[in-house]
Amino acid sequence: MSLVFDTNMLIYMLEIVVGGLLVSVGVHFVPVGGAPAAMAQATGIGTGTVTLAAGSGLTGLLSAGLMMSVTDNIWPILATGAVGSMIMMDATMLTGDFIYSYAVGCPYASAKVNYDPITMFPQPPYVAPGTVGQGIPTVCFVSGTIGALLGGVGGAMIYYPCLQIGGNPAQAAIFAIGIFFVQAVIPSWNIQGTIEGFHDPKFKKWPLAFKASLVAGILLAIMTVLIQPLGVA
Amino acid sequence: MDQLKGFKLEPKQLRMYGIIGSVVGIYLTVGLNAMTGTKVFSFIGCIAALFAVLWGANSIRRICSYGLGTGVPAMGMLCTGMACVAAVFGLNIAGRFGFEIAGPIITLVYAMVFGYVVGTLCNKVMKFNIPIMEEGLMDGSGACTMAVLAWSVSLSGSLSYNEIIATVYNTGFLAVIFILGGMALFHPFNANLGPDEKQDRTLIDGMMVGGLAMFGLGICSIVTIGFAPAMLTIVVGFALWYYFFVWYFRLAKRDAAAVVGTGLLPPSAL
Numbered sequence: 001m002s003l004v005f006d007t008n009m010l011i012y013m014l015e016i017v018v019g020g021l022l023v024s025v026g027v028h029f030v031p032v033g034g035a036p037a038a039m040a041q042a043t044g045i046g047t048g049t050v051t052l053a054a055g056s057g058l059t060g061l062l063s064a065g066l067m068m069s070v071t072d073n074i075w076p077i078l079a080t081g082a083v084g085s086m087i088m089m090d091a092t093m094l095t096g097d098f099i100y101s102y103a104v105g106c107p108y109a110s111a112k113v114n115y116d117p118i119t120m121f122p123q124p125p126y127v128a129p130g131t132v133g134q135g136i137p138t139v140c141f142v143s144g145t146i147g148a149l150l151g152g153v154g155g156a157m158i159y160y161p162c163l164q165i166g167g168n169p170a171q172a173a174i175f176a177i178g179i180f181f182v183q184a185v186i187p188s189w190n191i192q193g194t195i196e197g198f199h200d201p202k203f204k205k206w207p208l209a210f211k212a213s214l215v216a217g218i219l220l221a222i223m224t225v226l227i228q229p230l231g232v233a
Numbered sequence: 234m235d236q237l238k239g240f241k242l243e244p245k246q247l248r249m250y251g252i253i254g255s256v257v258g259i260y261l262t263v264g265l266n267a268m269t270g271t272k273v274f275s276f277i278g279c280i281a282a283l284f285a286v287l288w289g290a291n292s293i294r295r296i297c298s299y300g301l302g303t304g305v306p307a308m309g310m311l312c313t314g315m316a317c318v319a320a321v322f323g324l325n326i327a328g329r330f331g332f333e334i335a336g337p338i339i340t341l342v343y344a345m346v347f348g349y350v351v352g353t354l355c356n357k358v359m360k361f362n363i364p365i366m367e368e369g370l371m372d373g374s375g376a377c378t379m380a381v382l383a384w385s386v387s388l389s390g391s392l393s394y395n396e397i398i399a400t401v402y403n404t405g406f407l408a409v410i411f412i413l414g415g416m417a418l419f420h421p422f423n424a425n426l427g428p429d430e431k432q433d434r435t436l437i438d439g440m441m442v443g444g445l446a447m448f449g450l451g452i453c454s455i456v457t458i459g460f461a462p463a464m465l466t467i468v469v470g471f472a473l474w475y476y477f478f479v480w481y482f483r484l485a486k487r488d489a490a491a492v493v494g495t496g497l498l499p500p501s502a503l
Contacts, residue, residue, distance in 0.1 A: 034304070050307045171402045174317050174411075181314030185307045186351070190359050192302030212354040219347050223318050227325045230394050 012161035013221040020183040020217035021210060022154030027053055027187040028206045029147025030089070031140035034194045036132070040104045043111065043133030043140060043196050045096050049188030050181065053151060055092065057180045060085030060152030061159055061173060068163065078156045085152025086145055093136050093144050100135040108135030112200050118142060133196070143197025155180055166229055175227075179220050186212050239433040239484070244291060248372060251288025252341070255281045255379040259337050262383075263392045272458040276466040278387025279447040282380045283440055283473070286417045289376025290439035294422040294432070296369035301361075305426070309419025312348070312370075312377035313411055319344045319374075320382040321402070324394040333392055340378055348374030377418060384410045384450055387466065390458045400457040409453055413446035434484040441481050444474030 030052055033044025045052060063084025067077045100106055109126035110116065111133035116123060118139045127133055136144070158179050162172035190209035191202050242250075258281020265274035289312070297305045323340030327333050351374070352367035363369075385407070386392060389400040401407050421439035422430075447470030455463040486492050 048304050048307065050303070050310050054310075168398065168403065170405060171321075171398060174402055174407050177411075178314040178317035181310045182351075185303070185311035185314075186354075186359075188303045188307060189301055189355060189361070193304065194302070208359045212351070212358045215354055216347075216351050219350060220315065220318060223322045223343065227318075227322055228329070230325065230328050 009225045012165055012225050013218070015157050015161040016179065016221040016224055017214065017217040019154040019157030020179060020213055020220070022150045022157065023053070023057065023180060023183040024154075024187045024209050024213035025206055026147045026150030026154060027184055028191060028195060028203055028209070029143045029150065029198055030056075030195070031093075031136055031144050031197050032188070032191075032194055036194070040100060040106050040134045041131040042194060043109070044136065044194065045092060045144070049191070049193065050184055052089075052092070053184035053188070054177075054181065056085040056089045056148045056151050057155040057184065058177065059088035060148075060155040061176055061180075064152075064156035064159055065169065065173065068160070074160055077160060078153050081156025081159075082149045082152035085155065086148040089144050089148030089151075090141075093141055097136050097141075104134070106134040108137040109133050110137050110139065110196055110199070112196050113139075117199050139199055140197045143199070146198070151184075154183070162224060165225060166227065168229070175224055179217075179224070182216055182220060183213050186216060239431065239487075241432055242291070242436075244295065244368075244372070247288050247291045251284050251372075251376055251379065254284025255288075255376075255383050256337055256341070257281070258284065259379075259383055259386050259392070260334075262386055262390075263334075266390050272390035272462040273465065275387045275390040275454065275458050275462050276447075276451075276469050278383045278385075279443075279450060279466060279470060280473075282383035282387070282414075282417075282446075283443045285376045285380035285383060286439050286443040287436055289373055289380060289418045290421045290436055291432070292369045292372035292376060293419055294430075294435050295365055296363065296373070297422050297426070298430070299363045305423040306415070306419045308370075308373060309377075309415045311351075312373045312418065313381065313415040315347055315374055316344065316378040316381040316414075317407060317411060319347065319378045320385055321394060321397060323382075324392065324397060328394040333394070336392055336394075337379070337382060340382055341375055344378035345371045345375040348372070373418075377414070380414050380418065381407075381410055384414060384446070388450060388454050388457050390462070404456065406450075406453045406457070409449060410446075413442075413449055417442040417446050429488055431484070431488060434481065434488060437477055437481045437484055441474060441477035444470055444472075444477055446470075448474055 031044035032049045033042045036042035037044045038046030060081040064081035067080035107126040109123045159176040162175045187209035262278040324336035327336035348371040352370035355361045385401045389397045421435045425435045451466030
């Protein structure tokens with residue numbers, strides 16, 4: 001047997017690379033606060049990027065996998081992945097907000113902008129002294145939903161070719177998770193762990209992560225498409 | 234209190250130990266298993282993984298001491314995520330050319346190239362300006378991949394692509410390897426970081442978690458390689474965990490400002 005490279009493999013590679021890029025850009029939208037947010041001293045969800053990306057990405061993968069057991073058409077699969085991932089992220093942000101308002105007892109405010117770009121509410125009066133915002137304000141919520149959409153579509157778009165190549169759902173899921181993690185960590189290094197959403201000044205750095213993820217995605221895609229099922233010897 | 238002698242290892246030394254230990258260990262596992270026609274020697278795979286853990290934990294320790302802003306687990310997850318794909322890549326390519334024995338080498342080379350490229354991207358594109366980023370990520374991804382491969386070999390008892398897919402990927406045990414392996418690599422520095430972080434304490438912590446991972450994977454391998462060989466993995470894993478736990482406990486005591494007994498452990502265990 002030898003290595004054969006055909007058009008299908010190029011399409012699979014393209015899907016894996018584009019999926020990875022969507023994940024990479026999506027991470028920039030998700031309001032990640034890290035440990036300070038867990039203590040209500042920064043805006044965003046109180047956990048790390050990787051954890052959040054894993055949560056939304058895996059939910060997206062699960063829902064995409066469910067749809068994939070019914071149909072082979074890529075569009076409903078991508079849509080289901082996106083919806084699953086968005087539901088997970090929204091539920092996380094909503095529950096987080098409940099905890100911030102009812103348990104911690106703080107108003108939601110962003111310290112990066114003076115006026116919320118969506119509701120136009122003023123922010124600085126509500127930022128507690130010594131902190132950089134609390135909770136998940138409207139703009140972060142919307143931004144997080146967009147991020148989950150991109151992440152879910154990206155995750156499903158990575159899973160789809162993996163399953164088409166190997167025809168083995170378990171292997172495809174693990175490959176998709178592995179690629180997803182790589183593509184989630186690179187942008188989270190780019191934003192240095194925390195970001196508030198598309199209104200954050202750090203968001204402007206996304207082209208850097210885009211370039212890095214592109215190269216990493218190509219390397220991963222080469223590896224993934226070359227792994228083909230072996231006949232039982 | 235007795236003064237415990239520590240150790241200090243250079244990154245180059247550790248890279249040598251990691252590469253040689255894991256590759257030789259994998260071949261030893263497969264070779265002895267094939268020669269005796271049993272799966273009894275599968276536990277050597279887990280010991281091979283310990284060398285890779287030593288190598289990887291040190292590289293994560295070196296990079297993360299610069300502060301990446303995302304926490305230590307992110308780097309472990311990047312390396313382990315890539316390792317999940319790379320571990321079978323070499324086996325598959327080697328299998329297709331009918332030269333299965335070269336699998337681990339192809340895997341190692343590709344993983345190290347991948348790590349080097351990502352490290353270069355971090356420095357050149359994302360402007361990290363961490364001088365050891367390329368080298369550290371190369372070590373990290375190489376070590377993670379060898380660890381995942383070694384644990385996979387110890388679960389399946391062979392180096393055949395089809396067998397590893399059937400016993401490790403299809404059963405979902407790779408998820409266990411993913412988390413336990415990731416833990417063994419990133420937990421040491423995550424737990425020990427700080428101004429008084431010492432290399433020996435961090436690395437012994439890694440070995441301890443590696444022993445724990447061996448214990449856990451031994452339980453998993455009851456299904457894949459049979460009860461008796463799995464028991465051997467469990468017993469050796471537990472012994473290693475206990476040995477390194479005591480060692481780690483003594484190192485922690487050495488580096489502590491004061492040790493106050495709370496009665497949790499009997500004096501004989503100290």
